[in-house]
Amino acid sequence: MLSTLIRRELLDNLMTFRFIATVVIMLLLVVANTFVLIKDYDRRLASYNAAVNANHERMQERTTYSSVSISWDVVRPPNLLSIFNVGLDKRLSNEIFVFYGFVPTLWDGQVHGSTNPLLNLFSSIDIVFIFEVVLSLMALIFAYDALAGERERGTLRLVLTHPVSRAKILLAKYISAMMCLLVPLLMSFLLVVILLTTSPIVSLKVDDFLRIGGIVLSSIAYLSIFYLIGLLISVITRRTSTALMLAMFVWGFLVLVYPNVILVAITSAESSQERLVPAFNQIEQIWEEFDRERKDYLANDPIPGEDSHLGVAGGSGFDEIWHKAKSTLLYTYLAISYVNKLDDEFEPRVPHVQNYYRTIVPKTIDAAERAWLVRKQALESVFFRPAIVDRIFLRFSPVGMYDAATQAWAGTDLFGLRDFYEATRKYRRTLIDYLYDKNAFGDRKWFSSDKGAVDWDSSPQFSFQRSDVHVSAKRALPDLLLMLMVNLILFWGIFFVFHRSEV
């Protein structure tokens, strides 16, 4: 009996104008945007490669250990799956400089490869956005008259005169409509994947396919939520025209209005200054203490004066910078020496300079690490927590859940990007270990290249891989489960109302 019902519904749906029109428009949008997005990805990839090469060249030019430490720029590769959901991938800083004197985080980065910042005037679209808008609309159009229409026409009464349970009717309607709605969804995904595989610049790996599978799964759950919302409206209202109006307004509210309004409505006026200022003072103290130790050392060593470079080469080829940014709690001390010729009169001083750096650089690293502990906590509470709270509020609309789940699968969510900064911090540790291994701080090459330049061939290279697919799955799981739960609640609600309603 169930299969008969499903077959009837399926035929009813597939032959309609609304079905064909939506499929055609949807596919057109997907194809047009996929082309644009692949081109954009291509451009970003080219700019990434250019930046990597430029950084490598810059590094080779550096002749002393201390001077290269300002050129260890690492670059974030663009994420291929940002085509599906761009998330924060295009937006956040994508180049960061790694230096032993501070622990890098998101707010220390910068942007490379930007041609025209004014282009941000136009919002960018990704594949998931198309689904968000068109699929949800389509699901509601399919659902609004599913029950109200049959009731109006009286066919519902006719069907119920047969020995069919109401649950079966609901299930048949749900299954057949979902089967119909899956057609455009799967066709679109297939099209995108075909376009991606035929494009010469993109190579999809198994990992990518698994993630795309996750995105498909989330899309189905999202679609189902909207279908069930439509069905619920259809059960509650008596007339199709009312059902349609209500469905359209619910759609407008959930998709268009709520995600844009809620964040401005909840934004609290609480200032972040209260949390930032004490943290900054604490960090300042750490560095001032470091500076005192440094100056003590300079005062007590056999060379007169408190000169940071101990008078070697008369000061040329030496830079000393205190770098501070209150709003992001950046505080660091850079001492870069790139002397390339030492006069004989300075030769006796060289061991002293070596001793100085051997003592001071580890102290700098230590101060940086202690400052990081304070900084991390403050940044977490000032920037991360509000961002997380915002995302929780967004999840009251299915759009928010869907967006969060697909971003997690694509690896373009906040946590996916945090992995990159985590990787830069790890890279910094590797570099410091490398310098220790080479005994670089006490080396003559730390500050001077008069007896030969540093050879960088064996230095560790940075590479960033998106976290494994199971990590992404773990991040996407809460949202996926949330969507399933909403589905079940809606289904139960529909069943409850339908069971008690008169036909």
Added chain:
Amino acid sequence: MIWHITKRELYDNLNSLRFALTTVLLFVLMLINAVIHVQEHPERMQKYHDATTASVSALRSRTDLFGIAQEGPGNLYKKPSSLYFCEEGGDIFLPDYAYGISRVQIANNLRAFWSLYYPGAFPNVFNIRPDTVKVDWGFVIGYVLSLIAILFTFDSISSERERGTLRLMLANSVPRHTVLIGKFLGALVSISIPFTLAILMNLLVISMSRDIDLGTDVWIRLCIIFIISILYLCLFIALGLFVSSSVQNSVASLVILLLTWCVFVVFVPSTLASIASGFSNPMTYDEYFKRRNQDIKDLTEEYVALLQETRGLPNKKIQIDSEYVAKGTEQEERLAQEQLTQQIAQIQLARSVTRISPVTLMQHLLEVFVGTGFERHQQFLENVQRYAREYREFVVDMDRADPDSLHIIGVREGMSKKPISPESIPTFEDTISLSRDFNTATIDLFLLILFFVVLMSGTYLRFIRVEV
């Protein structure tokens, strides 16, 4: 007779669910908009005020002509619009200042004069909060109101035809165009009522706030904005009637309308803009810096080579110094200008392509009259460039007025050493003019009216030939 039909439509609508939902939705959105504006605007004005005061006092702290000529005017700020709540126009993505400082070191003792720089705005680089569209009038009108217009009109003809009431009505001696106009006006009035009330409530909240002063010029602009939004509303009502009269059943009509709406309102602006901006490749920042460094290096080499010849000839050295200061300044300004021109050309192309979408047309118009967005930014840049000329002329005039000066601009020894009174230095004033705004708005306004006329006559032609 028109009024009969209009009135009937109106009464029908006033009792309907959609009217109630529309009213609630518009009021809530407009209220949120007003509250946010009241909270944010004084802060924005204060920031602008502080910034300009700081930059003017820095300007007036100098008294020697050479210093004034070399260091330049510093930061020049864009004045925020007091109608920010109507249309934000992507203002956060546009830099709110330009600056003129001296940055080019030609040789050890020689620095070029100031030149204009146009910084980019990267507001999102450190922003980890989710993306949202600003809820301004532009959003409410562009997206919400157009959707509402569709929901009010999709069944106005097709459902009457389905029920057979259309045949009944036409059986009376009512001309068809009267029916059409009656229906049009009915829909227009029934949406305009909640919309106008919501706008008035919004303006009431804003004008009651003590910290915000709207000014008189603003009310004219608000009237224009209101007229534009009604025109935009008419366009979508006409679209609704057109589809409704061409399609047999109302569900099909709604599906077509919603898909058209999605394509033209949601997708066309971004997709076409992305495609169009792919056609040109402005200079990247890397290229810019590479070229700049190369230019400065070339200039320095030329200068140093020339300097060898002038050893022992102080007068000739002054001449050459002056010449290279001028060259350095000019080349620096030209490069920055070139980059800016390329960027603006790219945006302009993309903006003109997206004019296919009525929502973009409406937003462009709103931007122009509100004084935000891209057109306004260009106006600001023009103001900045005019001021830069004024400032340079001021230096030349001051120098010419001093008989003791050698009139060799670019070197301290060649210029007037008389102290300059701080008040006489020109300061930057960012202005907006309504007449210029009308000029920039003509094309968009024309296109919007054209779309409306085409749709309306299409509807008319459809409707008079339709079988009932």
